[in-house]
Structure formats: structure tokens, C-alpha cells
Amino acid sequence: MAARALMFQGTGSSVGKSVLVAGIARALTRRGLRVRPFKPQNMSNNAAVTADGGEIGRAQALQARACGAALSVDMNPVLLKPQGMTGSQLVVRGRMRGQVRAKDFQSFKRGLMPEVLDSFHALADQADIVLVEGAGSASEVNLRADDIANMGFAQAADVNVVLVGDIDRGGVIASLVGTQAVVADADARRIKGFIVNRMRGDPSLFDAGMAAIARMTGWRPVGLVPFLDRVRDLPAEDAADLHPGSQTGTQGLRIAVPCLPMIANFDDLDPLASEDGVCLTMVPRGQVLPPCDLVILPGAKATITDLAVLRDEGWDIDIHAHVRRGGHVLGICGGYQMLGRSIADPMGIEGAACTVDGLGLLDVATVLEGSKRLEEVTGRLLPEGVGLRGYEMHIGRTAGPDNDARPLTDLGGRYDGAVSPSGRVWGTYVHGLLADGGTRAAVLARLGARSHGHNHDATVDAALDALADHLETHLDIDSLLELARPVSRQREIDATLSR
Template identity: 60%
Template sequence: MTRITPALMIQGTCSNAGKSTLVAGLARALVRRGLKVAPFKPQNMSNNAAVAVDGGEIGRAQATQARAARLPPSVHMNPVLLKPQSDVGAQLIVQGQRHGMLGADNFLGKKPALLPFVLDSFARLAGDADIVLVEGAGSPAEINLRQGDIANMGFAEAADVPVVIAGDIDRGGVIASLAGTHLVLSEQERARVHGFLINKFRGDAALFKDGLSAITELTGWPSLGVVPWLPDVAALPAEDAVDLECAAPSAATKLIAVPLLSRIANFDDLDPLAQEPGVRLLFVRPGEVIPAEADLVILPGSKSTIADLAFLRAQGWDVDIRAHHRRGGHLLGICGGYQLLGRTIADPDGIDGPAGTAPGLGLLAIDTVMTGDKSTVQVRGSHVGSGLPIEGYEIHIGRSDGPDCARPLLDLHGRFDGAISADGRVQGCYVHGLFSSDGFRRAFLAQFGIASSLAYEARVDAALDALADHLEQHVDIERLLQIARSRHSSGQAAA
């Protein structure tokens, strides 16, 4: 008899309803109960990616969920990843590997062909887990996208996975959101939903008792918990650029400014800096000026470097950056930001956008050529200047070379990476995740007179434990397990 692994899918009434966080917290809670938990998201859209142990790319949220489950991240945890490269096009990653570019119309037509990859990855995870926790994308209420769906109800039906829907009460209108979702789902889809969660509640939950009753009366779905707002969640890596709009202000006097590029990618690089008490991390929005008092300007990763170079110039940030440098300021470029600091960026084959060559900011004596090969690898090494250990990952196309590469920033066990200007005030490299290494971060910040005592990785793990404790208190986890195990009695499981 084929083993049917228990599974549960958390869908949401909207994007950013907290699905990723709920799955991470449930994963940590269930692992602490002795279960082997596999997180899974059939389809994701994000430019914040992570490198899996098997060498491919997955969404950052799934890497965090893997950490919560105390598993190494695998490409099968997020088999379809879309990385937006323009307003109407995205790079398609399938089981960790690049499969070219797709427009919105192309993707709608291609979704059915991607379902076998999704089900294959799900089956691989389910075959080695006690339970699979599945995260939906966006909302199942987007019925205009239902045909060929692989992200929400389409996947749930294909893999025969029971569903719980989370509503974000912080946005308001959560009763209407859940009732409206029920209204637009088909009868078959409604029957697949076993209950709902209210997320991000502020205040006295007892005051929402009548609201819970109203939702159940309108939908027939029972409440499985009301999850209060948890500040500790801010310590977890962010995945969506919308999270940057919610960055908390700081009273620190040392300012690090980050221009908010239109295709910013892997901005979780900056999370450790944002959590440093002595740092005021400022994301400079389009139309704003990079402050003259900035101690450091960081150019972050970009999904489309040449396009973001044009965007940067359109904001006048190139003028601000050169003025910052003339005043003796420091600059750091990471991945795409590293390429921006160079003399030229050439894309002869149109891999990253329209073919052509663009002059860079000219603050590093390097030149970049975009190539068809994409580097996706986890790395370890040391900071050349201090000898302190670092670890991180590379996700990039393009190779950079030039005189300043003779002064590399990093030694990756014999392979040098990055460049430093002759005056030492402009630096860049391809490695993401540098600031997660406490020793390196402390040494780096010390040159700006910033004392650091943050143990970043320990703080992330503590936040996952706090989240698990929080859900144990406010969610009916035993009932969620019963729902996940109900898959045993269903008869059409794909795994």
C-alpha cells in the first residue's frame, strides 16, 4: 500500500497575509514535537532568492522555513520561482535552474506544463517527511488566474492536500476577505478548506469573538486560531520588497543609505545591519536624495543591472553618489550593485535585458560582461583585509575584471572575489549574506565607529522559537495535525 504523507496547505486571502511566517512557525513547532517537517511552496515570485544545498535557487522564505524545520534548503521546496525582471516579464526558475524569460501571457500558457515538476518535487519531499507544510501564493480568490493554477487550489486538488486559509486582520476587512474568498471558490474548492486563521491581530482578541462567529456563519469554516501581532517576527529575513516600506525608524546616529533600486534583489543582505542598534539603515525611495550625512552608501543586488543603472540615473542618485565619494564617503556594492560601481556593463547577447553596453558609475576600475552562465553556489572563505571568516552565496550572471580586482575583498578558499579601489573607500563583491557573519560585520562596522554586539544567526533562531511558542499558544495545532492526516482517507494523493 502506498504511503500517504500528511500534508497541510496554508493559503491566504491576499498577498503578505503572513503565510510564509505561519508555515515557518508551524514547522519549528512540529519539529520540536519530534516530526520531520518539509516546507513546500509550489510557485513563488520573488527577487529575494537563496541557494539550496543542491546548487539551485529557491525563494528566501522557503530557505527560512527549511531553517525552521532544521533541514538544509532544497530546490524541491520551491520548484517554480519567478524572478521579476521588468513590469511584464520574469526569469523562470524550475527546480532550481534557469529556464529563460517569460512574459505574463507566456506564463499563463506554460503553467500546465510546470505542474509535473511541481508534483515531482512535492512527492520527493513527501517521501522523506512525516508532514509537508505547503504555502500558497497570493490568494485563491484570484479566480482570473485559476485556469492551470499550480500555486493554490490547482495544486491542492492535484496533490489532494487539505487547506486552511489565513486572513490578515491588520489590513482591515478580514471578515469580508474570508467571506468573499468562500463566495468565489467552487463548491469542490470550498470543501477542501478545513478552517481559517486570523493573523496579525492587535488588541484584545476577545473583542473579535463575534467576528469569528460571523465568518463561520458566512463560510461554514471553523476558526482554528487568532494569532496576535508578534514583534519578534521582524528578526526573520524579509522576502518581499513591500517589507522595506515598513522598515522601523532608528535613533542611531551612524547612517547607512541604500538606494531602493527598481529591481532590487536579495535585500535580506541588509537585515543584520537593520538590526544593529548603532546603525540607522535608510532605504532611499525614488525621488528622494541620498543624504549628504551618510557614512556609507550600499548599492544592493539587482535583478536587471543595466535597467537599474538607468533607473538610478533617472533619480539623480549617480550625482549624489559621486558627491558622497568626493566628500570622502565610503561605498559598498553587492552583486548587481558591485557591477554598477564599475566602468562598463556589457550585455552583448541581451541576457539581462536589451543587448548593449552602458557606462557604469566609474568608481571601481572593473568592467562587467554578462554571460549565459549563472553562478548559484554556497560559499565560505574569509575577508582579505581582516582574515575573518565569512559565508554566504552567489546568485549572478556576469563576470567582472579590471585593475581593482588585484585588491580583492574576499578569499573564497583560494578563489578571490570582489575589488577595492586604490583609495580603499569603494568596495564590491558578488557574495550575498556577508553581514550575517558576526565577526566580519563587527569589524566592518568598527571602521565607522559603530560597536556591534548583535549575534545575528542566534537572534534569527530565537525568533523562530518565539514564533513557534506563539503559535502553540494561539493556534489549534492538534486540529491542524488532524487536518493534515485526513489526507490518509482521501484516495487520490499524488505523493
């Protein structure tokens, strides 16, 4: 039997598409279907490593987890990782293809459609249903001509669309009905149903609203989804979902994280934030780092850029004062690079070729060159010998006396990271280090704190189950299955011949 597919597009960014697809994927998987997630084009600095050594957006990794599928580069064939206001690193089918400016990307992205369709059909070959997530807004008619992320893909792949609106923002009737008004007639006919997401309060108060949208558009009302607090236990998709100034907990171990503009893979923080005895504060720009026990410098998509911002904010002064007072610092990936003596970019990977001074808290130096390391890793935290697992995702080599004398981890005979002579400054390239309960407990013990030993993976899975239960209650899942079309390869042939 041919696989089916259904696409979920939004009236705008951050309307909850990623979470809805994850929940629907878990619900359909529990019904015994082989489900695969797919996003033609994504823009995010939060990425995950696949088993075959590629990378995809973190949201698709969560969706794959929801349906119990191994991560594949085909789940997100085009990934843009912003490195500034105008440019991004381009990743195609898991591999870096170079840097692109936003304006230039618009002109050649249509040429990526054959690879996008190849990935889509590769997933369809192993699935009963493929759940496709759009990007941004379906109504971006100014970008429609070369689109591969929303209606351009829907037409090329011959899939139906369900449109998602966010009532929590206000104006959801106008945003849904207005989408039908502004898109081309052929695109409007692709939309077969709609979902209103994040309702707060009594859902019956919007019964008339759902009826009005259905009457004005002719689309099937698939459901009104109330706000679900358990979604907070799921990893955020990108930096837009962060809340600078937010704080978890009110007492216990104090952790401060400066919110830098190119922050990446910040889900490294989630296991700490969910510890009962931890107070984690995301410090916004314009504020000093508060008194704390630990400062964490997370990953960065543009390390030199973020280091410059850190200095502009005066956070370098705050961090040095924190260390002099006996505080601890943990740098992960780009944060590790910042902690060293220097960062050299001789090939101009992040911009103009240059060498900049680091914070000088670790006696190591970084050179940004060579291919990107994308690898799942296992090993031991040193000196405790506690087992660890995680992944590496970085460009550059970091080495020096602190790495030679006091590495932080042993990755099967390959040593990673560094520890200062005082034992209070730590750096590592390993993302996901703190997700494992044993490793996290060992790190907290160094700070005189005790982990409550919760299993972070189990917390995420429980949240996915709760989300699936929620959507089974508030969405017409059977209607979604009816709206899903069999996957056809004829459109792929036609689209290729037309170029």
C-alpha cells in the first residue's frame, strides 16, 4: 500500500506546528502506523546529529523520537543555520554546503527541490504516513515563486495542507481567513482543513469562531487545541522560543546563562532546568550576571560574534569576577572555545579572517578550520569515570596544556575538553552531556549539589504521551487520516521536466 502524506502549514512562525506534528506523530504511532516526520526547509541553530553523521533540525529529531524512528538526514533535507543578520550556513541532506546570504538563497533554492523531493520519497518508502511541516507563514506570497518550504512543496509533492493558527496571539480568524484571501487560487485549494491552537479558557467560547472560519473558507475544522502546560517539558525548537530573564526554581544551586544572539543547541540546559534543586536564570542583554554558583556558556553558531557581544555587555568582567570569588564556569562547544586564550579563523568561516583573544580562563587555543565534526559519542566523565553519552557538532580544533593535562572527558581513548588548574573552569565539545542522570549528578556533586536523579529522556517521552492524549481528545485524528493523500511520484517527474 502506498504511503500517505499530509502537510501542516502555519499562518505565521511559532504557531505551534512543530509540537502539533510531534504529538500527532506519537498518536498515530500508538495506533500502529509507521510514521515519519518531514520538513523540507528549516531555519534553526538547534540541530541534532543523525546516525549516518549528518545533521537535522532539533524539531524533526523530537518528531522522529515521537514516532520511534531513527534520525535521518532525509527528515530535514535543507537546514539554514543563521550566522548573522544576513547570512546562514547551508546544510543540504545533512552536509554543509557553505555560506549563503539571505538574498542569494531566494534565487537558487528552487534548484534544491529535486533533492527535497528525493528525501521525501525516501521517507515515504519506509512509512505508512509522512507528516510534513511547513516553515514560517503560508501567506508569504512574496516568496512563493521559488518556494520549497510551503505551498511550493505542497504543489510539487501533490500533498494536502492543514493550516494552523494561534489563538493566543489574537486575530486568529483574520489570519486563517486572510491566508485564503492572499494565496493563489491553486494554493488555496490545497488547504483542506484548519486547526486553532493554544486556546486558553473555556473552549466553547470559540465555537462560533470555528464555525465562522469553516463557513468563510470551506475548510474542515479539525480541532481547537487548548493550551497544554506539559509542552514546557519538550525541547524548544529555536532561540525564538527562549525567554531571556526567565528563571526556573527559586532556591538551590544558582546557574546563570548569558543570552547571546547566536546561541545554539541550548537544549543542553533543559535537564538542569528541570532539576528541583536548581535555579537557572537566562540573563538578558543589558543586565549584569547575577551572583551564582555556575555560569554556563552554551553552544554558539558564530563563536567570534557571540564573544564580541559578551564583551560589549561587560559579561567578560562579570565572569572573571565570578571566578575570582570561587565560582565555576562550564563552556559547551562554542562556549568552550570562548574560554580559551584565542580563537583563530584563518579561512574566514565566520566572517573576515581574524584571530581574537578569548577569555583566557583555560590554557587552550582554537583554530576554526577543517570539516565539521558530526558524531554521536560515548565515554566517561573525568576524573569520576562516570559514563556519558552525547554528540559533537562543531568546526575547529581546540588544544593546549589544560587539554593535555586535564581533559574533561574520555571518549573511548580520545580525550576531549579541558579543566583549569583550579578545577573550577570546565570546557567540552560534547553536547547532551547533562541529559544522562549519572553524568548530571556527578557534575552537580562537584558544585556541592545533589541531583534528584530524574531521567530526562523519560520526562520528554512522558510529555509526548501527554501531548498525544491531549490531541486525541481535541483533534479529529480520523479526519487528518482522511485528508492525507497517497504519495505520488508523478509530480516529482513533472516538476523535474519543467525546469
